[in-house]
Every structure is written in structure tokens, then in C-alpha cells.
Amino acid sequence: MSDPASENSAPSDFIRDIVAEDVRSGKYTNVHTRFPPEPNGYLHIGHTKAICLNFGIAHEFGGICNVRMDDTNPEKEETEYVDSIMADIHWLIDGWAEENLGLKQKSEGGDQRSEVRGQRSENQAGPFFASDYFEPIYAFAVRLVEKGNAFVCDMSAEQTDEYRRIGKESPFRNRTVAENLDLLARMKAGEFPDGARTLRAKIDMQAPNMWLRDPVLYRIRHAAHHHTGDAWCIYPLYDFAHCLSDYIEGITHSVCTLEFEVHRPLYDWLLESLDLPRPLPHQYEFARLNLTYTVMSKRKLKQLVDDELVNGWDDPRLPTISGMRRRGVTASVLRDFAYRIGITKYPSMTEVDALEYAMRDEFNKTALRRLAVLHPVKVVITNYPEGKTEELEAVNNPEDLGAGTRKVPFSRELYIEGADFMETPPPKYFRLRPGGEVRLKYAYIIRCEEVIKDSSGKVAELRCTADLESKSGGATSNRKIKGTIHWVSAAHAIDAEVRLYDRLFTVPEPDSDGDFKSFINPHSLEVVTAKCELSLGEAKPELRYQFERLGYFALDPDSRPGRLVFNRTITLRDTWAKEAKK
């Protein structure tokens, strides 16, 4: 497999090239990355790309990747999201890079920077939080003011915007250091209402880069924070908190997505202006993942969840990590996919086929083959004795003979797939038809002798005869028969609820124009009661199953003893569907 975990296929891209050069030149003695989600939603497959990049770099260069909640906006962040994010990350890196995971130590005290540098220990409690650094970040703000590099501004948000647009300096820009220090302290003490004042960097109101036009560093928000509670009423903004959090944790390579590119000069300016001991972290940007037939923004995903167009954040139709996990996608598939798509600065649109290929590629090698009929049609073998049962041998995985064999029961009455019989088939259809022959996998060749319909004209039962010498291994078993179909013995079948998932949207780019919700695929979920071979009664949630000729399936958490629920993770490639369309 081309899982990045198998070292001989370590990926290469411009960011890894930079890291390799930095290591070679001795710019850094260690490699330390970070994955900094904001806990305001669930992680999705786009985050998978970032996680695999940051952990991949740490893994390949013998470094650490810290997980840090980027929680500087108390109004949007919740503890529920912290928990889901951590669960998703652990699941994704398990068996691959957990030894590179940097978590916060339990022990308190000591020098914050060295403690926080992410050495592995048994004392690890959980993720880092940017909000854990509010105290040192505030101290840095004071230092910036003392150096004359920041000032307290009394303008409104609207005024600030307007002045930045036209490049005009704030009238409060030249307050004395003493006055700024006093006002900042009083901001922190809660003397002013929300929005009354801000702390701003003093850079250059004429700068062509807007982010250098005296950007806001702190705002006043009398709001409870999910992690720090009521300890603060001023909160640092992303630009101020992020570079300092990176610095505090000893991050070397701070990798983020393209939209932060224009922020990089500010990132560098802040660290430089604080005159910090070297080495400093550096920021690099790559293009986020876009996938066809889905939406990726947290806002849109949340809308689908809130409007109940899907069943929660872990709905298997969603591109969330939890949704894909529930659907049956494995972490190794996601990692493999992340490796295949590469890392560039070009904002590309990846076809979902690449993801589906990664699934089929892995499941073909690992999934146990089973017989299950999704849309059953009754078949009676008229020349097969009533009451007789044979145990036929079936291979568990032709791609992995080590997976062994199993017995499947055969008897006079069977179910076959509705789609495997047609009264008046199109050309090149080589399944069952009136008077035609087909092979039952692992069993006999049968001929359809009679079609029995119900009052509505629907096929109710097929009466067939079997070539009793044609059993697999038998005298006439080598006869050339074009079609082989799957089946289940009616008397031995067990029922299962099977959820057949399809793409959530009908168009490749649902959020390109118009309302993305109008493109929702009305057939994205079909629930059927399937007839399954007996051995599926012992299905295990950690295993993947190929229902032969149909697709790959995984047990849903809704399963209970005696009540099986399967999700279709992905169909098999279906060249007949393509042919039939012609």
C-alpha cells in the first residue's frame, strides 16, 4: 500500500523540501509542527490533508506535531468540539504517527516554553490551547507597548475600517507609552464596555498590505470562554495569538492554508518586533482541499446539520471525519488519499473519484467477501430435493488466500438480486433471463424455466432447474457460462438493515453558484432490508465486508445483537452500469 506509514513511499512536496533544507543547513536542530483547529465545528476531510501534512512532516523528520486549539474567540468555541476533534485526530493517526503527537503535560510549574515543547511523556493530558497562553500573550502585548510598537485606540470598528481603507492614521496613534500601558491595564481590568477600545500594532498605515495598517491585536469581549471561563474580558486576535503560540511551543514550521498568506508579513513583524531569542517559527502556506460532489466549509456543513438535511455531524454522507468513519472509511484510506493528492499552492478541485479509488484499492485487499441480496427475488430450484441442505465452500478473500474459507448453506429456495433477472434484457446482458442460464457463485448452473408474477405484474418468483452436475468442482462445472450471480439460501438467510449511501449532491461543484442545498441528491440514502448469508451474523465493527458484486460495507454503530445495520461505504466499480447507459 502507498500509505505514508510505509516509509519507502514518503511523499515529497515544496514544504517538505523546505523542512529538509532547514534540517540540512542546521537552521533548526529539531522539527516541530502543529495542527491548530478552532473548536467551532467538526473536522472534515480537508483537515485530514492538514493533519497528514503536519504529522507526516513530524513523522518523517523525527519531530513532534502539537495539537493546539486555536481558541481566541469565546463566542464561537465549545468544549463539545474539542472532544470530537481529539477523537478524530487520535483515530486518524493511530497506528501511524501517535508517537509524534505533541500534547500538553499534566504537570504545572517550571519554564513554560520548555515545558510546553512537547516532549513525549505519560503525563499528557490533552491538547494545547492558545487560551492557555493568554497570560504570556498579554505580557508580550505590554512589551510591545513599552517598545512603542502598539497603542490603545478608541475608534469604533467602523471608523477603524474606514481609516485603514484610506490609509489614515488613528488620532490615538501617538499616545504616550505610559498612557497606553494604563489604558491596556484598564481594558484588562474590565473598565470598558465591549468594542470601546482596542490594542493596535503601530506599523504603517500606508502599507500596500492591509494587514500591516495598524492591525487590531486585542479586542474587549465580556464573554465567558469555554476554556478560561470568566478570567478574561479582553481576547487577542488570531494574528497576535497565533505567532506567539507557535513561538511559545517552539514550533519551527507553521503550516497553514493559502488565505493566511497575506498575514505572513504580520506574523514575522510581530515576532521581530518583540525581539525574541532565536530561532523563530516560520509560516508556510498550501492550498486547501476541494472535493467534487460535496461541500467543505464548516459553515455549510453546520447548515446541513442544523437544517436536518442530514442526520448529525457524523452522517455518513458528510465529508466529516466522523461521518466518513461511520460510513466505513478507514484511517489508512484517508491517509493514503491525502498522500495521493499532494501538496501545492494551486487551489485545485480534486475529483471524488480519487477518494473512491483509495477506498476500493484498500478494501479489495482487506475486505471479507460475503453473499448478500439487497433487493431479493425468490428462486425455486424445482429439481432440487425439498428439505435438503448442502454446505458449500466459499473463499473469504481471493486477494488474500490466508483469509481462508467458510461454508455457505444451499437449498431449494433461494433469493437472488432483482437486477440479476430481466424478462427482456438489453444486448450484452448476461445474467438470468427466461430460458437462459446463469451460474450461482460457488454452487450450480441454473436455467430459468418459468416466471411467476403477482397481480400487479411484478416478478414474484422464478422457477428454475439446476444442472446438478455443475456444482463447483463437479463434472460439468467447467461449462462456459457468461454470468455468475450471488444468492442466499432463503431458509438460512438473516435480515439486515442496509443503508445505501450515494453522493450528497447531484452536481460536481454544489457551492459554485446558487444555493448549494438545491443540489442535494434526493437519492443519497436508500434503506433496504437485505437477505444475508448466515455468517454475517457474526460481523465485527472493525472489519470491512464486500457483499459480492455489490460493494464494500461496514457495520453501523446502530447495530444491536440480533439487529444488523450495515452502511454501504462504496460500491464496486460497475462497468455494466456504464455499458447499459449506452
Place this chain on the structure above:
RNA sequence: UGCCUCGUGGUGUAAUGGUAGCACGAGAGAUUCUGGAUCUCUUUGUCAAGGUUCGAGUCCUUGCGAGGCAGCCA
């Protein structure tokens, strides 16, 4: 509009001044007790125009196109 970044087959990528390659998709065939898998073959590309060079996808200039930013969001 300003600033930043990016343009390699249908899609995702590689080539670090020296034969434009890989994967996905698409098409054709072989094989098959899964119309799966496997195997073989085919198709299509350096945004444009100049320049530097023995030689340019790569370096320079200009143009065109696309994306991002212009929150007291991240």
C-alpha cells in the same frame, strides 16, 4: 480597485536549466465462478507573446486567466 499568490492532459501531481513522467478518469482488448480484481494498449498537457541560454515547464519582461485578502472571525 489595491495587495499577495498561483497557472503542466478531463482531474490531481512530478520533472530543482538537459528525453515532459506518474496516478485518477475516459476508451479498446485479454482474462475471470464477483460485469470486481488483474494484465496490455490508446487518448489528451507546459496560459500567451517576447527575451536570456548551446538548451527553458523551469530564469527575466509584458500580457491574459484563476484564487485569496481588504472582520474588533480563524
